[in-house]
Amino acid sequence: MDIHEYQAKELFTEAGIPVPPGEVATTADEAEDIARRLGGRVVVKAQVHAGGRGKAGGVKLADSPEAAREYASAILGMEIKELIVKKVLVTPVEDIVSEAYVGVLIDRANQAPLFMVSPEGGVDIEQVAETNPDAIRKQSVDPRYGLLPHQAYALADFLYDDPKLVRQATKIVGQLYDAFTKNSCSLAEINPLIVTPQGEVKAIDAKVSIDENAFYRLPRVEAYRDLDAEPESESRAREAELSYVKLDGNVGCCVNGAGLAMATMDLVKYYGGEPANFLDIGGSSNPDKVVAALQIITADPSVKAILFNIFGGITRCDDVANGIVEATRRIDIKTPIVIRLTGTNEAEALEILGEAGFSAHTSMDEVVQKAVQIAAQA
């Protein structure tokens, strides 16, 4: 889960990383007050989970509390990459001598944290990696030993010549690793890490992504979740313990298993349709889950056909069939439903569905074609 800049800065501050003071405002009045407290000259920054905030006009430099108010008023409510800005971070303007990049992420191939640093900060690191790979230094970390002091030093030494700056940066790199492990991050980035005219090294932007599987031991970080940053359907799906991603098409998909769910979406596209969502009901045959899944899919007005693709293994087809029948009893579904069930207790499932007036298929290709056709004619 991505967290907001101001939340990431909280985690960094706790780890000891120097971060300029700042406060979050949800109204223009609040932004003005904060700016006044911080001495007048501030940056007003949109808090949304999207890159390119500056380019979209979501980051503004204000010379006075009044200007901060005006900018906040413009930014709050603004739409950046389909996300509405509900919060701004107000933070003092820092004079900048240089900008560097420091980041750590999980390197899947090496199964270990990987640090990347570059003296070319303030820009997208993937871009630097493409245009000037020599400007990046990498360091893989053995998770059992952690980031060793000499490794932290070498990373900092790559960024700066001045020993005083290297000393500060060495400490910051170590603190970033601590924040990364303590909060079970999959990514922790300082971009840019700046040097001020006074020779201070500071983190003025922060990007952090957290492994949701670790939330059971990180209740405070879990509370960082911003329900405004995702479609309501995704919040509801999470509550129902369904794995769901909203897409733009009109064929609603309900599948058991993530791989089969993706393959089903792909097959919808193969036959000329567009999937409306990814949805994995998991291994459970709990009728309540099927009901929740149908509620979420039917709440999407662009869905013109609902496609069930169930491969019964551990999941019993008759349980899913009961769930579908139960769901249509509890909620009024006007969208046509096409069903494919095969595997464990397939015959019983077909009987249950037949009695309730549904016809079911056993071939994945057949049912996908049918769903695409129905959606196209709607």
Next chain:
Amino acid sequence: MSVFIDQSTRVVVQGITGRDGSFHTHQMVAYGTQVVAGVTPGKGGQTFEAGNGARIPVFNTVEAAVRETGANASAIYVPPPFAASAIMEAADAGVALIVGITEGVPVQDMMTASALVQDKGVRLLGPNCPGLISPGKSKVGIIPGEITIPGPVGVVSRSGTLTYEAVNQLTQAGIGQTTCVGIGGDPIIGTDFIDCLEAFAADGETEAVVIIGEIGGTDEQDAARWVKDNLNVPVVGFIAGQTAPPGRTMGHAGAIISGSEGTADEKIRTFKESGIAVAERPVDIRDLVKEGLGL
């Protein structure tokens, strides 16, 4: 022949008294797997009834289970907060194969566990995997036995039900399997595609291989290059997630396109460049395998 497991595999089930562990122990025993022990801390000394009169002794630790029963493989069904620890316990106890079924293990926990497993020279499958089955011989995990039959095809996949789909179609066409291996959908897993391909290559009876991959990471690309340089049997590949948007996790924690890395297109291209026959639809897997085997 088969890879990784056969009739001689002696399984200890970690989390045998839990809901999932209990259910799947019954299934494994019914299939003919030798389940010789169970582990649930605090329940050592009990006996687990696994159906058909099978009585399985329960131990507090894997170490005791291995010592008393000679178990050489472990199947892990413990909840996510304890799964990495269970994997490390099994590795420490000296089993040769660990199959981690549990979904939702924190990635940073797995980094440490994976490092220990490698130090011990133990094979880990998963986590977040359906396990494996050598049809007619043994299954460890949750793959439904009835959709497989013995035969010449080795199957390796990151997915569960999508694998069942493909295997079922092979079976219905009368094409059996040496072993079907689910390597798991997490970002950090033990056994990878190449490990399985090496095993299939060394297995005299595997005459064709099916690789089922998905978006995220570069394992499929590495596997494709390995196939090109090392494998002399026909290989059929399928990649799920062509319609997946970048930056979103598609169910499996590892199924995510990060930046420009791990797209389906990139994987499919590498497959094709490496001489792997790419199935556009799941149903094409069966037909391409038939072709590869000259049937």
